[in-house]
Amino acid sequence: MQCYEQVRSLSSNPILDCEKLLNWLFFNLLIGNNDSHAKNISILETTEGYRLAPFYDLMCTKVYSGFSSDFSFSIGNTFKPGEITSKELRLFAQFINVSEKYLLKLAQDMSKKIPPAIQASILELETQFSHQENVMALRLGNTVTKICKKRIARFVEK
Numbered sequence: 001m002q003c004y005e006q007v008r009s010l011s012s013n014p015i016l017d018c019e020k021l022l023n024w025l026f027f028n029l030l031i032g033n034n035d036s037h038a039k040n041i042s043i044l045e046t047t048e049g050y051r052l053a054p055f056y057d058l059m060c061t062k063v064y065s066g067f068s069s070d071f072s073f074s075i076g077n078t079f080k081p082g083e084i085t086s087k088e089l090r091l092f093a094q095f096i097n098v099s100e101k102y103l104l105k106l107a108q109d110m111s112k113k114i115p116p117a118i119q120a121s122i123l124e125l126e127t128q129f130s131h132q133e134n135v136m137a138l139r140l141g142n143t144v145t146k147i148c149k150k151r152i153a154r155f156v157e158k
Contacts, residue, residue, distance in 0.1 A: 001025075001073055003041050004096045012049025022103065024055050026110040029071065029081055032062030032147040037072040060144050085154050104155065111152035115145045 004021055011017040021041070028036035035057070042053035061067035070079040076088025086100075089107070093100040118141045126134050 001092075001096060003038050003073075007041075007043070007052055010043055010050045011052060012046075013051065017052035019106070020052050022098075022106050023110055025073070026107045027058070027114070029075070029084070030107070030111055030114055030148040030151055031058070031144050032060040032081070033058060034068055034071050034081065035059070035061045060140060060147070062147060063140060063143055081151060082154070084151070085157055089155055107152060107155050111148050114148045118144055 004018060007017050007021050008014045024036070024041075027033075040055065040057045043050050044053045069081075071081050073079070075081075075084045076091035078084060078088055086104070089103055090100045093103045122134075122137045122141050125137065129137060
């Protein structure tokens with residue numbers, strides 16, 4: 001992933017910013033956002049130097065027609081999220097020169113945060129939503145939770 005190398009070489013805090021970038025990658029994989037392309041990654045010039053900008057355009061494209069089923073970046077030898085296994089993560093870890101264990105821990109940590117965060121968001125917003133919006137939010141939450149559980153299970157399988 002060339003973006004990882006760019007962040008590592010430009011950031012004034014490359015350890016933190018590279019970890020944020022990997023968390024962004026796993027977040028997008030685990031929620032079903034196949035539109036997470038390099039144009040959504042920015043570097044800001046701050047008083048501390050160059051830093052990774054906050055992320056945006058975070059959504060589950062899997063629920064909409066018209067979006068590609070391929071992920072924007074290759075992980076290992078595939079662009080297909082459903083084909084990413086521990087083997088693909090191992091290849092990806094080697095490519096970006098981090099440990100496979102570290103990469104898997106980031107993925108697992110992210111997979112544990114997503115379902116409860118979605119449910120908390122739905123509960124927080126339900127009084128502001130119409131009945132139809134609440135139904136859609138619940139469906140979206142269930143879809144993302146299923147995607148997340150299915151993908152993390154493939155990431156850890158040997």
